[in-house]
Amino acid sequence: MYSAAAAASAGPPRRDFISITLGLEEAVGVAGYNNSKAWRRRSCWRKWKQLSRLQRSVILFLFAFLAVCGVISYTNAGEVWKSIRNKSFDDQRTEQEIPRLKLANPAVIPAPLKAGANREDYPELSLQKPPKLPHVRRGPPNLQIKAPRRDMRLKSRHDTMRAVEELVEVDKVEKTEKSVISWRGAVIEPDRSTEPLSSKMIQAEKPSSVEAEDQKELVPINERQLAVIEAFRHAWKGYKDFAWGHDELKPLSKSYSEWFGLGLTLIDALDTMWILGLKEEFEEAREWVANDLVFDKNVDVNLFESTIRILGGLLSTYHLSGDSLFLEKAKDIGYRLMPAFMTPSKIPYSDVNIGRGTAHPPRWTSDSTVAEVTSIQLEFRELSRLTGDEKFKKAVDEVMKHVHTLSGKNDGLVPMFINTNSGQFTHLGVYTLGARADSYYEYLLKQWIQGGKKENELLEDYMRAIEGVKKHLLQRSEPKKLTFVGELAHGHFSAKMDHLVCFLPGTLALGAHNGLAADHMKLAEALIETCYQMYTQVETGLSPEIAHFNLHAQEGHKDVEIKPADRHNLLRPETVESLFYMYRFTGDKKYQDWGWEILQNFNRYTRVPTGGYTSINNVQNPSNPEPRDKMESFFLGETLKYMFLLFSDDIDLINLDKYIFNTEAHPLPIWVPA
Numbered sequence: 001m002y003s004a005a006a007a008a009s010a011g012p013p014r015r016d017f018i019s020i021t022l023g024l025e026e027a028v029g030v031a032g033y034n035n036s037k038a039w040r041r042r043s044c045w046r047k048w049k050q051l052s053r054l055q056r057s058v059i060l061f062l063f064a065f066l067a068v069c070g071v072i073s074y075t076n077a078g079e080v081w082k083s084i085r086n087k088s089f090d091d092q093r094t095e096q097e098i099p100r101l102k103l104a105n106p107a108v109i110p111a112p113l114k115a116g117a118n119r120e121d122y123p124e125l126s127l128q129k130p131p132k133l134p135h136v137r138r139g140p141p142n143l144q145i146k147a148p149r150r151d152m153r154l155k156s157r158h159d160t161m162r163a164v165e166e167l168v169e170v171d172k173v174e175k176t177e178k179s180v181i182s183w184r185g186a187v188i189e190p191d192r193s194t195e196p197l198s199s200k201m202i203q204a205e206k207p208s209s210v211e212a213e214d215q216k217e218l219v220p221i222n223e224r225q226l227a228v229i230e231a232f233r234h235a236w237k238g239y240k241d242f243a244w245g246h247d248e249l250k251p252l253s254k255s256y257s258e259w260f261g262l263g264l265t266l267i268d269a270l271d272t273m274w275i276l277g278l279k280e281e282f283e284e285a286r287e288w289v290a291n292d293l294v295f296d297k298n299v300d301v302n303l304f305e306s307t308i309r310i311l312g313g314l315l316s317t318y319h320l321s322g323d324s325l326f327l328e329k330a331k332d333i334g335y336r337l338m339p340a341f342m343t344p345s346k347i348p349y350s351d352v353n354i355g356r357g358t359a360h361p362p363r364w365t366s367d368s369t370v371a372e373v374t375s376i377q378l379e380f381r382e383l384s385r386l387t388g389d390e391k392f393k394k395a396v397d398e399v400m401k402h403v404h405t406l407s408g409k410n411d412g413l414v415p416m417f418i419n420t421n422s423g424q425f426t427h428l429g430v431y432t433l434g435a436r437a438d439s440y441y442e443y444l445l446k447q448w449i450q451g452g453k454k455e456n457e458l459l460e461d462y463m464r465a466i467e468g469v470k471k472h473l474l475q476r477s478e479p480k481k482l483t484f485v486g487e488l489a490h491g492h493f494s495a496k497m498d499h500l501v502c503f504l505p506g507t508l509a510l511g512a513h514n515g516l517a518a519d520h521m522k523l524a525e526a527l528i529e530t531c532y533q534m535y536t537q538v539e540t541g542l543s544p545e546i547a548h549f550n551l552h553a554q555e556g557h558k559d560v561e562i563k564p565a566d567r568h569n570l571l572r573p574e575t576v577e578s579l580f581y582m583y584r585f586t587g588d589k590k591y592q593d594w595g596w597e598i599l600q601n602f603n604r605y606t607r608v609p610t611g612g613y614t615s616i617n618n619v620q621n622p623s624n625p626e627p628r629d630k631m632e633s634f635f636l637g638e639t640l641k642y643m644f645l646l647f648s649d650d651i652d653l654i655n656l657d658k659y660i661f662n663t664e665a666h667p668l669p670i671w672v673p674a
Helices: 002-009 024-031 037-050 053-097 150-167 223-242 264-276 279-292 303-321 324-341 377-387 391-405 438-450 456-472 499-513 519-536 574-586 590-605 633-646
Strands: 248-250 255-257 300-302 351-353 358-360 367-369 417-419 474-476 483-485 487-489 492-494 496-498 546-549 659-661 667-669
Touching (some): 223 248, 223 264, 223 633, 248 264, 264 303, 264 633, 303 351, 303 377, 303 633, 303 667, 324 358, 324 377, 324 391, 377 391, 377 438, 377 667, 391 456, 438 456, 438 659, 456 474, 456 499, 483 519, 519 590, 574 590, 574 633
Antiparallel strands (some): 248 255, 300 351, 351 358, 487 492, 496 546, 659 667
16 A cells, blocks of 8 residues: 555656776777777778878879889799790700701701702702792892991801811811811811712701791801812912012012002902901901002003902902991992093993093004993992992993994894994904903893893893804814804804803803793703813813814814914813802702812912912913913902802802802892882
């Protein structure tokens, strides 16, 4: 009863509260606002948001930069480690392969065809033809107008030359245990067999480098090439000792003779030394050119001879060595020869005074020979290409265009003389492929090739001339029925053939190689046999300057007859030149063997013990060939160069799809067709 009354009398009810105090750990767990990870993240984010936009951008950029650097460092470290592992593997593999392989990426060149062999039996043989590449237009390779850096090219060449010098003795070629270095710098072990190295081709895998164009196939220098190097060094010794800086050596009297006073032998031999790999000789000659060769002198020079020997030699050496010194000298002599073209007819005079800048014909006539005015084109055209000055090319092209239009030809055959005033042929009715006309025919073909096979007038004149030779000048001798090229004088045939005509087999072969008629090669094969017989039917094994052929069989008579006035030998190159072309295009080793015989006979009958070689007066007298005491500059510039190239099985040693030889054996580049 009490409870109800009490409650009623007490008024509104009272509310009670309980206070609870939590420990620190519990407070943190519930509130989360002190030093927890979540709180720290929220705190950092608040501070980041408080930064300005510029400050945040700078920080982000620094983080990105550090990340990129880290990735690059990791990549480089991986490449270094990979290369170290690969090098170790390659070294192990090399050690295993060295006993059986002496060359790194040696040439893969098939053996040349043997005499009488069927070409179909050698399907792998590709003579002087560039490899077929997909989607690549056929034609000569690209050539640089600017010279390569001299220091880069000379370094490897000089290493090459040093090794070759160590191999060659002064008087004989010895077999050696030392390594030979080829002209492109590859270390090659000498063959220990008695067979010439040229017949032993080394087989290996193709170079794996993608820069195959820069990879040079390596072919060893063989014993016959070393013999040529020894012959050159012997000739050079005589020139250096007794005729240094002069035109020609007189080896017997140990003196010299002057023609122009411009060091003809030295300049003619420059590119030969480069090709043979003779460092010391080349460097000495270069120093003379740099310091002593001066064209500003009061001297008359023959336009033709100075063009083919001096201008051609300097241009060739420039292309092979890349040394701009030779181009500058070539430009100097080129400009000094230009007054020769200042004639009423634009047919150049034969002689130029390179100091005074005047020109004139010979004292006894106003004529120039056809060969002289039409065999300077390769050199002047190339000079224009290198200098950008078209006046050189324009001058010589005008000569060829003028001769193309002249009357007085006989089925493409031209007379020997042309008048510088009237511009007309003179001494009509006499036709020869010998002296005074020979290189006209040679340069028709070579200009056509040099210019990219576009100048149809040149090809037309060449093809017509070869047909004229077949129609009027070809005959066969008795008893061996040798095909030879005679002369025609006012309708009368003369069975007389200059040794100079032996350029023709090589020229015919070159034309056939460049797509002309196949019967040109057949004629070349017949004519080179005749040129060889001009040597082998003579007592000394050396050809006379002029040979006469028997047209009728006579008992006790050979095909070749020699008159007393014609039995001298001047160390001429024409037969060896054609042997080189024939071997390069056919691979028939008999041509190398014929050239070897000729070299041995030069050594036997023309070599002078104290240095040099001499021309001789009598090729029919082995006991006394009557030395003439003169070494022509072309013996070093042409004869020995063609010998060396003939004995080589390296088709890239002056590749005939890239270079054309001038009539003094100086190689000039073939231009790229536009």
